[in-house]
Amino acid sequence: MKLRIPLLIASILQVIVASSQIEKQIDTSINHTTPIIPTEKVELLKNIDVIANMQYGFNNDFQDGKYVGSAFSMNQFRLEIKGKVYKDKVYFRFRDRYTKSTQPQSVDNISASTDLAYIGVNLSPKVSMQFGKMCADWGGYEFDANPIDIYAYNDIVEYADNFLSGVQLGWQLTKNHSLTFQILNSRTKTFDELYDSIPGVKQSKFPAAWVANWRGNFANGMFQTLWSASVFTEAVDKEMHYIALGNQLLLKKWTIQYDFKWSKEGLDRKTIVTGIVPDSYDPYAAMDVAYIEHWLRFTYQFAPKWTVSGIGMVSDAYWYGNPDPHKDSHLRTAWGFIPSVEFYPFKNFNLKFFGTYIGRTYKYTDYSKKEFGSADTHTGRISIGFISPLVVL
Template sequence: MKNVDIIMNMRFSLDNQFTDGKFENSQFNDNQVRLEIKGKIHDKVYFRFRDRYTKTTSPGSRDNLSRSTDMAYIGVQVSPKTQINLGKMSADWGGYEFDLNPIDILQYNDILEYADNFLTGVGVIHQISKNHSIGIQALNSRTGNFEEIYQGTIPQGIEKSKLPKAIVTNWRGSFFDGKFQTIYSYSYFHEAKNRGMNYVSLGNMYANRNFTLMYDFKYSHEGLDRKRLVTTMLGGGVPENETAYTAQDVSYLEHWIRAEYKINPKWNLSLTLMSSDASGKNILNDNSGYHHLRTAYGVIPSVQFAPFKDLNLKFFVSYVGRWCQHSDYAKQVLGQKDYNTGRLSIGFIAPLWIL
């Protein structure tokens, strides 16, 4: 067991919810509880397992694994610089929003919030040099079957893929003695015939002494709307509605910025800013044209206090503010309305190292 770690990743808080500036409710939440077990079981074999106790445990119809399981894979070191991973793993998206421990993300931006981020397949990681590595993964494109994901809302003439796979490529770089780092990726998902998804994520980080600045750019063009945000605006996703259908040719473009400043070993400040744009082409008919539909903004200031020198336990106070603004087209044609939400949270964050 000396080469095995057991970690309980937790985030607990008292959450106070607001909608359009009006107080809605207050409740205690176990926001994150993820048990992680990882380590070496052989000189060249590594394993990692992580299960989330705050998510449904029903098995995925594609991979036959509980939806609550983030990762369950082995890694085999085939050479000093090359490792092959097999099983359910995190899709190797670029960007630091996804690279951080989930307990440290108080609210994800839309793309990651509504994506299948943990998929089953095979991945290869190769260390090109001390400061650069590349990776490629071949994964199931989703955890559920086609019919389960789209729930009878597929437009006529769309033929599901017989090979629903995803290819994820990744490059990680480090420059200037690690002060500037990058995580870039490009992914392609084959969902249906002539209806794929292209996803680009570019993560950049500058870190120097007590200050860290991260910036992610993300763009997803989807032949079929996997995030379902545009589809929801059209009334899709409701099997009882005979006119409901999944939107096609939609795009999501995002910016995510996080700044952290460590005042001293016990006090840390952070500020996250994010935006997400949703657009669609010919979403009502073949000739309706291209339209920007909405922009969602987010701001998350947070103060953290770590009282123990030898334990990574942080108490925090944060506010998560979200504003959703719709275009004139979305308001006038689709009947959408602007709104905002807020969440004031007080609690703790801790990756508890049990063993």
Template sequence: MEKQTNEGNQLFTDTIKSLIPISKQSLLRDIDVVFNTRMAYDSKFFDGEHTLSNFNVNQLRFEVKGKIHDKVYFRFRNRYTREPIPGNLDNISRSVDLAFVRIDLSPRTNFSFGKLCADWGGWEFDFNPIDILAYNDIIEYADNFLVGAGISHTLSDEKNSFSFQILNSRTKTYEEQYGSTAPPNLNPSEYPLAAVVNWRGNFFDGKFETTYSYSFFNEAKGAHMNYFALGNKFKAKNLLLYYDFQYSDEGLDRKGIISGIISNQYQYAAQNTLYVENWIRAEYLVNPKINLLLTVMTSNASWKDNPDPNGSSKLSTSYGLIPTIQYMPFKDFNMKFYLGYVARKYNYTGYAETTFGAKDYTTGLLSFGIIAPLLVL
């Protein structure tokens, strides 16, 4: 009986080995399979009152990436915490973050094609999403993963790199994006495209880094979006400090925040809106196992095209405060236990309150869980 069991195990092992031909097994050395994961027990609050406590899989993004040729790299990442609804403009599920091929044209220059991460400046969006408990408003309401093509080049000093992308301006068609709220004086563009330019710099032996970008979106005929994102990173011995400034001037309200405020009096999406944000994140490594974090953010929303001659252009300001402590028990494995609190406050101007009935409110989220990019291959 023992001999038969051993023979069975050997047959099983040989069968598994044969699934991947020996000639192709070398490819696996350059392939990573990752489950980007954040799981937590969350308690939610509204205006200081507890509303719900439950377990959540906040983030689960399956990722496969690596080289399939000396000069060809691919990356695919799918999000299992978003509905897999195909965009009717780009024909790919919105749950797919990334699906692209990169070709190295030279040691310093590469070309990418497919569904890309828009190369916004700013460090907030540069983080792995599992490390961000809550985004500021611009990133939260933007289409950040878009189909298109891009080219990037690193200068010979290896301290400065530049990228340029041409992308679809959104995942949906104009009609699906705005529906009945599309302003009657605007028509969809025949070229719903966006151009993104990014510069990344590295100075003072890595103590100061930048990621700055400018983006132009052709949202509709005569309605465009100009978006600036300026990210700064300061590094000391045990301290990391990030500061982002973001400015989004939108001919047609893409974020939808202003449109939501005025919706009880204006049936169409707002035109000529402006969003200005500040985002600061500080990280202090107390010791190799304990990391302290604090994120502070603000977002101002204005309606520059307010038709009320006596009205105010600024309608709201949101604030965010996120203190977090992380515990990293393993020296050789990137897994973090964390405890964090996301406090958000939404303030409306007196004009927005009296004219549109807006009311201030606060939200809170107490989260305890695990953050880990689980590299399984």
């Protein structure tokens, strides 16, 4: 028994020594004096923002007055990283949408979910250039708003290719007026992917978009403009002409915004008219179509942490290329009404809780009903949730 005790103590000591050696080896494999982010890189992080743009809600859907169902949903989630990488000369912006397909597109070779991926260079205090995938700099306050602040888009913005690859030149004319000019790919997919083959229509070798935008500021910011004109080449002798005129009025606690949009398309890029016309009538993309829209939004802050807003919108669809000699070019009118109330619980922190109703009514002309079998319909959604561009870095 006396012999076993010293042997047991010796064994325990041996285990302790071995364990301490292993622990020492593990510790020495980590250099605690070297930070994860090197000191010379810390300064760079001061010029970079990481933003989680979120709109999350409990959605309750209705179709023609009947309850369809409910679900919690991440309506919008777009992760954004932006900042300066070389003094005030070179900057970048990247934003990816986690609520859209990540399939790389055949024309620009970048994911469909990527909204923005560009670098910018300030050539002078008033002139800048951007290269990469960016917003088509269309006018109008509906499109200019952060997408998480929009509960539903009117038809033109909803069905457009809004993020395209190309180059932009920006020019700050004066303190109150600026211009931008863009040359972009007119689409992210090939002609055949979008339209299939259309008899008599020849593909363009360079399907380009030419966009000009003017931002104006009057009466110390009380009245502002956001206007643009664009030409998109879809195919040889088939272009899309787009005009958007955005206007904003700021009156103390009131914000009033009005957009007028007009899109005339040699080929139906929005596909709304094409969707109305059955394949038995015309199996190809409709030609010579037009869309005319009005969008009105008001916001009123009735208390320090509370605002109410209302959006009214209307979109008309026309098919001028219909071969029917007895045609009515006007096929459909879509109405929208979106009242909402928003609560900001924290001062100086951009987080809001919302409650909104999104009502859409689609009314078809008598011609469309008779020739194409169209039927009026109404959709509704009651949504309660939160919105925030959370700055996490």
